[in-house]
Amino acid sequence: MSLNKIEAAQGWRVRSTQDLAAGLFMIALAGLALFLSRDLSTGTLRQIGPGMLPKAFAVICAGLGALLAFNSLRYNGEKLSGWSWRGVIFVLGAAVVFGLTIRGFEIGPLKVPQLGMLVSGPLVVIISGLAATDVKIKELLIFAAAMTIGCALLFKYALGLPIPLAPWLLGI
Amino acid sequence: MSEMLAHLSLGFGVALTLKNVALCFVGCLVGTLIGVLPGVGPVATIAMLLPITFGLDPVGALIMLAGIYYGAQYGGSTTAILVNIPGEATAVVTTLDGHQMAKQGRAGVALGTAAIGSFVAGCAATLIIAALGAPLTRLALLFGPAEYFSLMVMGLCFAVVLARGSILKAFCMIMLGLLLSTVGTDLETGQERMTFGFPPLSDGIDFAVLAMGVFGFAEVLRNLENPEARDVVKSKIGRLLPDWNDLKQSAAPCLRGTLIGGTLGILPGNGAVLGPFASYTLEKKIAKDPSRFGKGAIEGVAGPESANNAGAQTAFIPLLTLGIPPNAVMALMVGAMTIHGIIPGPQVMTKNPDLFWGMIASMWIGNLMLLIINLPLVGVWVKLLQVPYRLMFPAILIFCSIGIYSVNNQPVDVAFTALFGLFGYLLIKLGFEPAPMLLGFVLGKLMEEKLRQALIISRGSFMTFIERPISAGLLLVAVAILVIALLPSMSKKRDEVFTE
Known part of the structure; x- marks a missing residue:
């Protein structure tokens, strides 16, 4: 310094x-x-x-x-280091996709129906999982299914939070 | 004294119902579960687990949150000892000797000592809170708007000085937090401020959104960038309970650590972070053979861990008595309390005594639970530490997403959080440490309100802050601490403390 x-x-x-x-x-x-x-x-x-x-x-x-x-x-100090766009795009993109699909949205001509957590959940896990450099697709798919079921049981049933699961399929 | 006992018995009456004990247990368990994950500190843990308390009544929710907090703290120490990755600043010291002990095959003893030390510290800190709670609350009732404003200024000055990294940058973060807090509808005139005319912003930036964006998402991005070298201990964990010799060696450091940590924790402005450093330095100074430190000295675990836990707990004092959170974790607690309709401050104790004392009693129960659940579960934590990051962060992400959605049932909040995640990542890239920002953000609204009130009372004269003795004293302390920290000799020492 x-x-x-x-x-x-x-x-x-x-x-x-x-x-x-x-x-x-x-x-x-x-x-x-x-x-x-x-x-x-x-x-x-x-x-x-x-x-x-x-x-x-x-x-x-x-x-x-x-x-x-x-x-x-x-004063001498740190240099600006490189950006990891891969992480930014996949991780933050996953969250945005979750927000868009959980209850559906309408922006101009674009329309997404209310998909619910049974779709949004796996989407978050899979899209964000792609950010890792050592991603293993098969493992990720299984993990996504397990996490979604776990979260549905925990948040919807154990905690009773009003999250739509799959209104287009199950009506809840 | 009898008053204190009456309060404590009221508290235990509330906390010892089956439901509340169960909530405390679950809180400690999941808090440790998430807190153990490397790279997930207490702030991120609490932010992530906030939604699971939404369906509960306020008392139950706060008891559970307190449990989560202790669990997260203890989980951080476990990671520090087993993996050499401190979850947050206060666990840094534990890595020094704790991880060395683990390498020598004494991981179990290190974990056991940390748990027992934390328990002893927790017992003492609970008593301190119970003893100081009532008198401090009475003191707080004497505070007018001017004193409150000055107190918050002092708290923010402490937070600047005690933040990691450059003082100037910490100052920037505080000011940025204050600036962000002014977004939204002005309370007095109803005018919209800096909302881009965007309706979801008219209530201001949601606290959970900011916290989870900056501490949940941005942390994930930071961790993805630095592929961690996870140094999970390969050798045996060994037996957990320290033997007679270990106990004899760690008893005195544990008590000294409790005293240091508990005292520093009361300071507004993250004094708790100093506790473990101070305790470690003291133990090293008074040890007969200081060269043992850094090579697995049990005193180097017992002292700082006790200080850590005592500070973590007495940090509740400024929050519960004055309504002023001293650090980022407590700022989160404010957010959580507000969600449940409780405004932290001196009125909590008089208006909801069962909540106040129930929470304090549950602190002690929480500490006991940590001891009971952690010792048998160490094996599970070790397994959990072996989960690769590529699976850990998608799990964090789905938790955060569901959590934010559940705060207001607003899908747009999730997108906002992603935006703040980007903002937080930018801050990290620019070398800012975001924790002080959260504190500034939480204090901002209250500061503005008190400033306005104080100036109305004084008819627009700033002299009121200097003329009122308590206010002047607080501001004097604030100036003094800044000056001392900026002295060249001190700033060098400060660098040393935080790099050690």
């Missing part, structure tokens, strides 16, 4: 891409918040308006972000 004279003399350059990106990220988020709260009145200290705190927090966030970005030019 600390900087000796020789290092300082080397002048300004990016010493930590991670910190620089983190600083810019904070500034961007703060900018977004300021933009979204532009129409909210700040009010006075005596009667604080709805916009006062969001704007204040956003300004502080931006300030911290600027400091972080500035520090990334002075």
Whole structure:
């Protein structure tokens, strides 16, 4: 972290891409918040308006972000490392698919009927399972079936939560 | 004293019904079951298991949640000892000597010592909570909005200083959490704030959605990226109960650890995280032969584990008496309590005494259960630790998905959680530690409310925070802790503590 004279003399350059990106990220988020709260009145200290705190927090966030970005030019730190898109796509995609299919949805011309957990459950397990680099399809399929049955018994029957199982097939 | 006994007997009356004991048992069991999984810390465990408490009455739900919490804590220690992967910061120290003991074929003794140490610490901490609960609640009733605001500022300052990694980044996370908490309808004017005009956001960001996205999904993404080298102990577990010699060696460290952990745990702002470190350092300092530490010294397990559990439990004190969660786990407890219609704070004790004391009594019962269920089940946990990650995370995912869906029966919440998962992954990639954000998020709404009230009372003068003595004292502590932490010599020490 600390900087000796020789290092300082080397002048300004990016010493930590991670910190620089983190600083810019904070500034961007703060900018977004300021933009979204532009129409909210700040009010006075005596009667604080709805916009006062969001704007204040956003300004502080931006300030911290600027400091972080500035520090990334002075102190050595971590580099930004690569992204694993495979994980992001499969894992988060699986959750989105679950959300879309459990009760059905309609977006414009796209229509999915209410599939229920007996379909959504295996879908989550299988799609997310594909994110692993050492995936074994057969094992995953069996595991998906077992997990779904286990979850149905646990959540639907043992805990009594109102989750649709398979309305198109079983009517529940 | 007699008041305390009366309260405790009321509590045990509530907690010792067959149903509540069963709930406590199930909570401890599933808490340990999930907590044992490597890479799943207490926060993720509680977030994941939250939905199984939805169908219960508030008392039962909280008793079960407390059970889950202890189970998750203990499960984390089991992983630390057997696999050398700490579930969270407080279990880091346990890996040092615990895993060494396991390698020497004394895994059973290490686990047994951890369980017994935790039990002793739990007993003491239960008494501390019972003794301090009533007086602190009375103190809390003296607090006006200004004091509450200052107290939360102090808590957040502590959280910044005690967070892992860079102080500046922890500060960023707190502020980001506060900023996120302002999303949604403004309580006083009814205006929508930063909702993109999107109806599901008008109630604000759901706590469970944020927590599960950032701690459930993002953790999975982080773990997928770093293929873990799981170092499951191959040698025999050995006998579980420590022999006379072990007990003699670990008794004093255990008591000292309880004292340290219990005291630090009361601090607002995650003081509990310091307990195990402090206890380990102390034991090493006063040991006759410090070189044994790091090579399987039983004191290095007994002390920190006791401190860990005592701190985990006394961390309930700021939550139950003041309504202010000191760390991310307690922030989750606030979320859980709110779902069941209980607003944590001093009024809980007066309005729902059976809930308050029942929960405290169930803490002790929970500790006893941990001792009873874990010693025979160690073999099961070892088996569970051998489940490959490629099957573990799909299971985590289906649990999380069903869980979030069940919070509001809203499918769109699951998609939101995925979005926060991406957000959390981005934060991790940028080197941020997301736990302080959760704390800022939970405290944000309350802080805004108290700030507004305080300024209305003082007619818009900020001086009120300095003129009122308690408030000024709290702010002074906050400034002092920040200054001390930023001193160059201290920040170097801080780095050492967290890298050890």
